């Protein structure tokens with residue numbers, strides 16, 4: 001019943017992945033990319049009726065895009081898909097599974113809790129529009145200590161922020177910070193792999209003035225680099241700021257495998 005997805009599944013899947021959430025759904029934008037990445041799983045009963053995508057890293061598996069056709073819900077199908085991914089992770093000796101769930105998505109949270117996932121962290125999603133600012137005092141470079149932060153966000157995946165990744169982000173000038181009076185705020189910049197003109201920022205906010213400096217910089221950077229929108233993911237609540245809008249609060253759910 002569960003197998004790797006193939007190109008011909010797309011039509012069946014997109015039919016029921018249109019109005020999943022109040023704002024629609026993003027599966028149509030990522031399907032081809034996920035298919036090419038592999039580990040896109042389909043559950044079928046004559047026709048494909050559910051999906052789930054997995055990204056295996058050395059120390060974690062990231063589970064995303066869990067969708068079940070509304071006509072087939074509450075039959076344990078999503079749980080089956082997730083357990084399949086978990087069993088693959090266990091075979092690969094991966095110790096932890098993560099997924100991201102909107103705090104208002106009660107059904108998903110109940111499903112995750114039913115599968116022994118626990119709330120690991122809670123993250124805010126803000127949207128910021130580019131605009132010209134004169135004020136903008138930041139520096140480029142890596143001032144993040146090893147193991148200081150567990151994850152950063154790349155294309156809406158919370159990935160381990162290890163030494164290698166830090167080195168690579170730094171070499172691309174993707175780490176910026178503002179540092180004043182012994183305090184600091186740090187941002188990691190990443191292009192969205194799925195959405196055009198979208199900058200994705202993991203923000204480790206600090207004092208209000210450092211955080212504001214970063215926000216001013218992001219607006220300028222967004223304008224200079226011709227981004228249409230900036231998506232900010234942060235564990236902290238951000239100060240009021242022009243063209244900054246709070247969108248959604250998410251729980252990062254974690255399950256220890258084995």
Ligand SMILES: CC(C)(COP(=O)(O)OP(=O)(O)OC[C@H]1O[C@@H](n2cnc3c(N)ncnc32)[C@H](O)[C@@H]1OP(=O)(O)O)[C@@H](O)C(=O)NCCC(=O)NCCS
Nearest residue numbers: 066067068073074075076077078079101107108110111114
């Ligand atoms: C969330 C979703 C994937 C669940 O799929 P599903 O196949 O119906 O889930 P399961 O049958 O495996 O349910 C597992 C558990 O979740 C909980 N659950 C599922 N649907 C529920 C509902 N409508 N009300 C309350 N609890 C529910 C229950 O604890 C259930 O276990 P139980 O049936 O033994 O009580 C499905 O509702 C869906 O596609 N929703 C829209 C997309 C979405 O929110 N995806 C997740 C994003 S993180």
